Amino acid sequence: MPEQRIDLPQGTLDLLILRTLALEPQHGWGISERVQQVSSDVLCIQQGSLYPALHRLERRGWIKAHWGTSENNRRARYYELTKAGRRQLELETDTWKKMTAAVALVLGTSL
Amino acid sequence: MLHDLLFRIRTLFRRPGIEVELEDELRFHRQQQLEKYLSAGLNPAEAHRRVRLEFGGLDQIKEECRDARGVQLLDTLARDLRYALRVLRKSPGFTIVATVTLALGIGANTAIFSLLYGVLLRPLPYHDPASLIVLHETTPMVGVVSPSYPNYLDWRAQTRAFSNMAVINSVAFNLSGIERPENITGIAVSPNFLSLLGIHPLLGRDFDPSEEKAGAAPVVMLSHTLWQTHFGADRKAIGQTIALDGRSFVIIGVLPPQFRWLETVDVVEPVGVWMNGNTSYRERGERGDSAVIARLASGVGLRQAQTELEGIAARLAQAYPGTNDQFGVTLRPIRDVFVSEIRPAVMVLFAAVTFVLLIACANVASLFLMRGIARTREMSLRIAVGATRGRIVAHLLAESFVLTFLGGFAGLALAVVAIRAAAGFIPEGLLAGANIDLNPTVLLFTAGIATAAAFAFGLGPALHSTKADVQSELKEGGRGTTSGAAASRWRSILVVAEISLALILLVGAGLLMKSLSRLLSVDAGVRTERVLTMQMSLRTAQYRKNPAILNFWDRVLAGVRALPGVQAAALGTGVPLTGDHSRTDITIEGMTPPKPGNYPHPDVHIVTPDYVTALGVRLLRGREVTVMDTEDSPRVAIINERLAQQFFGRADPIGKRFVFSHPSADQAPPWITIVGVVGDTKLYGLANPSRLEVYLPFRQVVSDSMTLIVKSATDAPAMTSAIRSVIASIDKDQPIFGIATMEQLVRFSVSTRRVTFIILGAFSTLALVLSAIGIYGVISYSVAQRSHEIAVRMALGAAPGDVLRIMLGQAARIVGAGVITGAVASFALTRLMSNLLYSVSSSDPLTFAAVTGVLALVAMLACYIPARRTLRVDPMTALRSE
Numbered sequence: 001m002p003e004q005r006i007d008l009p010q011g012t013l014d015l016l017i018l019r020t021l022a023l024e025p026q027h028g029w030g031i032s033e034r035v036q037q038v039s040s041d042v043l044c045i046q047q048g049s050l051y052p053a054l055h056r057l058e059r060r061g062w063i064k065a066h067w068g069t070s071e072n073n074r075r076a077r078y079y080e081l082t083k084a085g086r087r088q089l090e091l092e093t094d095t096w097k098k099m100t101a102a103v104a105l106v107l108g109t110s111l
Numbered sequence: 112m113l114h115d116l117l118f119r120i121r122t123l124f125r126r127p128g129i130e131v132e133l134e135d136e137l138r139f140h141r142q143q144q145l146e147k148y149l150s151a152g153l154n155p156a157e158a159h160r161r162v163r164l165e166f167g168g169l170d171q172i173k174e175e176c177r178d179a180r181g182v183q184l185l186d187t188l189a190r191d192l193r194y195a196l197r198v199l200r201k202s203p204g205f206t207i208v209a210t211v212t213l214a215l216g217i218g219a220n221t222a223i224f225s226l227l228y229g230v231l232l233r234p235l236p237y238h239d240p241a242s243l244i245v246l247h248e249t250t251p252m253v254g255v256v257s258p259s260y261p262n263y264l265d266w267r268a269q270t271r272a273f274s275n276m277a278v279i280n281s282v283a284f285n286l287s288g289i290e291r292p293e294n295i296t297g298i299a300v301s302p303n304f305l306s307l308l309g310i311h312p313l314l315g316r317d318f319d320p321s322e323e324k325a326g327a328a329p330v331v332m333l334s335h336t337l338w339q340t341h342f343g344a345d346r347k348a349i350g351q352t353i354a355l356d357g358r359s360f361v362i363i364g365v366l367p368p369q370f371r372w373l374e375t376v377d378v379v380e381p382v383g384v385w386m387n388g389n390t391s392y393r394e395r396g397e398r399g400d401s402a403v404i405a406r407l408a409s410g411v412g413l414r415q416a417q418t419e420l421e422g423i424a425a426r427l428a429q430a431y432p433g434t435n436d437q438f439g440v441t442l443r444p445i446r447d448v449f450v451s452e453i454r455p456a457v458m459v460l461f462a463a464v465t466f467v468l469l470i471a472c473a474n475v476a477s478l479f480l481m482r483g484i485a486r487t488r489e490m491s492l493r494i495a496v497g498a499t500r501g502r503i504v505a506h507l508l509a510e511s512f513v514l515t516f517l518g519g520f521a522g523l524a525l526a527v528v529a530i531r532a533a534a535g536f537i538p539e540g541l542l543a544g545a546n547i548d549l550n551p552t553v554l555l556f557t558a559g560i561a562t563a564a565a566f567a568f569g570l571g572p573a574l575h576s577t578k579a580d581v582q583s584e585l586k587e588g589g590r591g592t593t594s595g596a597a598a599s600r601w602r603s604i605l606v607v608a609e610i611s612l613a614l615i616l617l618v619g620a621g622l623l624m625k626s627l628s629r630l631l632s633v634d635a636g637v638r639t640e641r642v643l644t645m646q647m648s649l650r651t652a653q654y655r656k657n658p659a660i661l662n663f664w665d666r667v668l669a670g671v672r673a674l675p676g677v678q679a680a681a682l683g684t685g686v687p688l689t690g691d692h693s694r695t696d697i698t699i700e701g702m703t704p705p706k707p708g709n710y711p712h713p714d715v716h717i718v719t720p721d722y723v724t725a726l727g728v729r730l731l732r733g734r735e736v737t738v739m740d741t742e743d744s745p746r747v748a749i750i751n752e753r754l755a756q757q758f759f760g761r762a763d764p765i766g767k768r769f770v771f772s773h774p775s776a777d778q779a780p781p782w783i784t785i786v787g788v789v790g791d792t793k794l795y796g797l798a799n800p801s802r803l804e805v806y807l808p809f810r811q812v813v814s815d816s817m818t819l820i821v822k823s824a825t826d827a828p829a830m831t832s833a834i835r836s837v838i839a840s841i842d843k844d845q846p847i848f849g850i851a852t853m854e855q856l857v858r859f860s861v862s863t864r865r866v867t868f869i870i871l872g873a874f875s876t877l878a879l880v881l882s883a884i885g886i887y888g889v890i891s892y893s894v895a896q897r898s899h900e901i902a903v904r905m906a907l908g909a910a911p912g913d914v915l916r917i918m919l920g921q922a923a924r925i926v927g928a929g930v931i932t933g934a935v936a937s938f939a940l941t942r943l944m945s946n947l948l949y950s951v952s953s954s955d956p957l958t959f960a961a962v963t964g965v966l967a968l969v970a971m972l973a974c975y976i977p978a979r980r981t982l983r984v985d986p987m988t989a990l991r992s993e
Binding site for chain 1: 114115118119132133135136137139140142143144146147165166167168171172175176178179180
């Protein structure tokens with residue numbers, strides 16, 4: 001187990017899910033694995049927040065779900081990005097970049 | 112947004128499937144995670160433990176997922192409604208009382224709104240009715256008069272404010288060639304009349320511009336009703352002829368069924384046909400029975416048009432001083448002309464019915480508050496186990512909505528019945544041909560007030576009953592003293608409001624009742640018992656010459672007087688209270704000639720001997736018309752008291768002379784000598800002031816239209832068929848119409864007030880009953896609540912009478928507060944109905960006192976019944992039950 005795990009800041013979970021699904025359709029477990037791997041085990045998504053988030057995004061129409069078969073031949077619920085979701089991803093990525101840049105600026109001056 | 116809603120709804124309908132899917136999805140995740148740990152080398156027990164730990168509460172995740180899917184909103188709504196239904200079913204007494212109360216309130220509102228909509232709001236069946244204006248001439252002496260034809264032509268030629276203008280003359284015909292001859296009414300119009308209104312004939316053709324000139328071939332258009340009743344709705348009627356006044360007219364068209372005019376229209380003829388054998392249209396000073404309708408040019412307002420027309424009238428007055436000096440013009444939107452009579456009554460009723468609904472809502476709110484107290488424990492428990500206040504309010508509101516839904520539907524049914532019943536006692540003609548029905552607009556209104564009502568009586572109590580302090584409520588074992596006391600205070604305030612509103616309605620009804628009784632006791636100047644009246648109009652070619660007309664009237668009188676039971680019979684051109692009279696200027700010998708429009712302008716009656724006797728008009732001086740007043744005898748007249756006083760003062764008018772119209776200097780005027788003075792009669796309805804009147808002998812001025820007046824020893828209506836056969840034996844094609852007893856004419860002349868009074872009376876009775884129920888509820892609850900206190904008091908030696916006084920004291924405070932606020936509000940509000948009142952001040956102290964007394968008495972009685980129960984309180988049982 002890595003020592004340095006960070007709890008996700010408010011609002012970033014949606015962005016991470018959308019980004020992950022932008023690569024390929026994925027099921028919930030896959031999403032959380034992928035985020036963990038890509039972030040070198042720094043980011044860890046709690047199941048307790050992952051699934052409500054997926055259902056909320058589905059309701060908003062940014063992702064859609066269908067049942068498929070996983071690599072190990074299990075029935076799994078796959079999510080994929082919709083057009084609206086892709087637009088939302090661009091929007092949120094943009095906002096995120098602006099914000100982190102701004103935060104970095106502020107931190108840079110103070111130190 | 113739409114996606115969101117559809118998603119929620121889809122979710123709602125796929126509930127079971129989605130639950131299974133959610134379970135599957137989460138299980139898949141657990142299995143994957145388990146495998147991951149196993150392949151990482153953990154022992155199975157440890158792997159399982161970790162998975163369980165990471166997952167936390169599975170049910171909680173599921174719940175959050177459901178929330179995220181947004182199932183909740185609609186799901187809870189459905190659940191709340193189901194629960195509300197169940198709760199209401201369990202307390203049928205409450206549900207029935209509340210539903211009936213709401214049904215009465217909503218039903219009465221729906222019925223009155225459909226009346227208001229039909230009369231005041233529904234668009235008139237014309238193209239762009241808002242730009243249609245009705246024009247009349249005015250004089251300083253008599254006010255509104257009919258425009259003369261030459262003036263109409265000048266208005267039309269000179270106006271720029273109006274894009275189109277048409278004239279309408281009222282006409283009547285004898286329709287013969289059918290089983291029983293009839294008198295029908297209609298209008299003679301300029302050929303552009305229908306196109307100006309935007310109406311197309313249902314069948315046949317519109318009038319042709321050439322039909323505006325005298326000499327036009329006799330053609331006529333039928334109303335839809337006449338076409339159905341007399342031609343069996345046969346399309347082949349077009350081109351056939353119809354016998355009007357003994358002449359045959361070619362039917363050129365049929366009006367559409369929705370056609371409506373200010374008066375009853377059976378047939379329409381072009382003015383060109385009306386002009387044949389009629390010279391009055393050439394005279395600028397001849398103001399008959401006509402109106403002008405015009406359409407405002409686009410972008411022109413009423414005020415601008417008024418200014419322009421006044422300018423034209425002023426120029427005409429200068430150019431033709433002999434006929435037009437002092438004559439102005441009045442412009443009124445067509446809607447006003449249609450409804451001016453009935454608008455105040457409808458508005459008063461609408462205000463009254465709103466009060467009834469408010470009272471109904473207050474009563475139901477009061478019931479809810481009381482239930483709220485009983486359910487305090489339930490609410491506290493729900494809050495204690497985690498229900499939010501919003502959830503509970505929503506849940507209680509669901510009950511209100513279910514109730515208004517039930518009440519609303521019952522109310523609609525009630526409105527249907529009420530509208531049908533009202534059609535029975537509202538006289539035809541009062542509503543100006545308006546159609547009263549339930550239509551989409553009315554239904555929308557009903558839905559609107561029902562929703563408003565649900566919030567009005569639901570929200571307050573719901574918020575109130577959720578304010579409870581959970582801890583103390585639960586601790587106190589549900590006795591709920593704190594919130595209970597607050598709820599009682601609110602209920603008292605509601606009852607005060609109810610009593611105030613009820614008092615306003617009762618005062619309104621009381622004032623109307625007093626007006627009506629004052630009005631009915633007004634001396635009409637005639638004796639109405641056992642007097643039958645009926646009209647005849649001689650219109651066929653055989654009655655062109657005066658001797659033929661006089662011969663017919665002589666034979667009618669002889670025949671009718673010979674009938675058994677007839678005490679007196681006479682003919683006259685009009686009867687009091689009908690409003691159907693003609694007026695002419697007179698010049699009294701020796702008076703300084705006033706300006707045109709300022710001459711004495713009496714109503715002129717042409718009468719046979721016995722007219723004064725048959726109607727019971729008081730003869731004050733001289734004599735009435737007798738058989739001695741013939742074509743060859745000196746011209747004489749009888750005048751009324753008012754004319755005598757106004758123009759002769761103390762002097763004896765007998766022997767004084769006057770002449771009709773304005774005598775010219777160059778020839779000796781045909782003086783008429785006054786031979787008698789009679790009492791004033793109410794010509795235009797009981798509420799109208801008496802006017803100047805002149806009576807002329809029927810042989811000296813001949814009229815082809817007369818009303819037969821028969822005073823009989825027996826019941827008047829029974830005479831009708833005997834009289835009918837007398838007339839038929841003289842001329843079988845002569846119709847009789849307008850058959851009515853004098854008593855019916857009196858009743859009809861007060862019908863607007865009577866109908867308003869009946870409806871307002873019903874509403875105020877309803878208001879009285881509802882507020883009595885309201886205060887009854889409050890006091891009986893209070894008695895139940897205070898039984899403990901009462902028991903203690905009695906145990907300490909209070910006499911039953913003292914206890915009763917305490918309870919009645921509480922009631923008296925509530926009733927007193929309601930009566931005072933109600934009286935103040937009535938004082939301000941009844942002024943708005945002053946034009947419905949007659950010789951009663953809108954703040955009539957006697958009415959206020961009487962009504963307040965009745966209300967206070969009923970309210971105190973409603974309190975006394977439950978308060979008396981305190982007398983039966985047995986201190987021992989009451990205290991032991993604690």
